[in-house]
Amino acid sequence: MLPLTEICNKLQLFEAERLELVYDKTISIRQTTVHVVDNHSIYTTTPWNSFMVMMDLPGKLCEALLLQNFENEMRDLRSIRQQKINMENELMQTISQENAALFTEITISDDPMQLLINGLDKQDPQYKGYVYHYTHLENAVSILNEGKLKSRNSAEGQFKNSAALNVIKSTDPSVKNYARFYFRPITPTQFCNENLGKNGSIERFGNDLMCPVPIFFKISLKDLANIPDLQWKISTGNMASYRSKSDNTLDIVKLFDFNGVYESPSDEYRYQHSSQQEYLIESELNLYLVYNDLSIICQNDLAMNSVKQLLNDNNAFLDKIFVDSSFYHNKNAKINIDNDEHRLTVSLNGSKEQGEIIVKFYNSVDDQFEIKGDIGLILNNNSIISVYVKQHITLMINLKNINYSVFYISQDENWLVYTNSRMPLLHLVERNGK
Template structure:
């Protein structure tokens, strides 16, 4: 690798090499992308840092591992010393692990990867590539073999962008495995990366956006609130193939209703917790369990949780919902009884 030249306009280099992209997708080349489960994103925003997989500050943390154990175990150990970004959203990895899957579905899948609620951190690509400890590859680093990494504008200009930004169906005439590898081309930052250059924090829908905001301390939320949003074109970022939360609300009696997108007939362990303020602290006042929960059956029959008997007093309630021990939703709701009084 050659000596670094800093303050390079890398986005212009990429733009000059991606004139083949339709106009509606060209904006994607201006950014570097890191996606992870919503609970991990909450910690990243709280810490103000992204850490590599081997970093000491992650050793004792409760981190949701989005990756396939099989892929990670066969990835060169040196790669785990880098924070990893992609040149694009909707990589093949994201297609495999995005969305809520049951434990049985994960076990029966080929790679056992799972990111139930993906959130994107979208960075100015120049801010990332101009870091003195940043590098990039022309293909996936998830390989037991040595993959070349680079750090110069000349090497970037030689990248196979026609495959890195290949968004269409792969035809029979094309080299499928090569395109898949190159769609996974990565940007790397050694050890740790601050959040300088973070432009957008993208969630799939309003329920997940509210969950992320609820997970953040008010001081942290104040820093990022203006850039947490749903993308104007969600299909540019998310596949939306599997189960996801749509809406959670208390009806006029304070009974709990949960609505899903893509409700499936798979079975989950469902748990809900509802907290009320007592002496300035949140206290658990109601909880429900169902170890054979079927979202499709619940939606089809308009079933709900009879929580009203426990929510007769109090103005606000904190609601949490878990599927197979994964936090799916949390937010503060105003009592419907108080609303009707007002």
């Protein structure tokens, strides 16, 4: 028998849109998601890391690697998969029945967008009638200064990434051509990455998932409906799910879970599935086309002040910025900031497995100052002082005389948390002082 490492080195993976087993090259036997040839060529449907492939692939790999006594574990996996499939099928049946009843109560339009709006208008929650985009402070400022909310591909290299790496990898690459919105705040994704996110996200998602200062864009569906030639579609679930369908046809709108889109976490499965149905706009959205009923929703006054501070003085969206904490879960660890004329206190509220707080300030008049806290490092570069701490820092100085910023850094990604300045001091000083 060959050593395991040698067998692994010989394995080759191939992806295909469709796999079908045939007899005598012409007689179809059945479709499959995974097929192994000669214990070294593995064929899967695309994407290879989809849920359906992942349920079949472990067993096929065990066979290809000639591993023994894995049958019980594979049987358990198949049982779990079947339970999930049964739950999905039951939910699809429920949605079909509920939508049939709903459509007897509303005007059935031949226009897919109007049917979508009519169906949502029959729901009770305060969030109906709008779509929502959620992003970090620095991204929000870029969007507002440019007046465009872009797709991931259009904004490549210009944004702070709050998405889970493993989820992005398993999502259809074409989705990156769309600006993505949910029909509500308070979603499971938001629960995972709001503020400093959940501990354990590196193991689960592949990165330290966070959105330190989350900002919501609230956009009217009726305003979107009035944009000529807007290229849009909706999904029947999160676009990272292999079972989600997306389009802007009547058939897809009729599959939308109208009654479940605003579901509370008490119905966990339906909440996970339906609260993250998406509205997608190809390439980008010009915010001036939805200006009248646009709102920018911040978690607190500090976030709102930072957004306004970073915007250009004549920015058209300054009067569209508000605070409403009900749009947020408010459960994850976050950076607390307290200040008055002579004192700035920054602290970590909650626990994080890694990461550092950085306070930077520009002491142009050489005021005397005092720093207290669990200080790890202080750097001074031409009167720009950077202080690194893990949990807590208090800076005592006349704050009227200084420009300052607060950052959180994790996995070599730095996130602006608060600032009273537009100065270039927002560029972080590296640990080597360069």
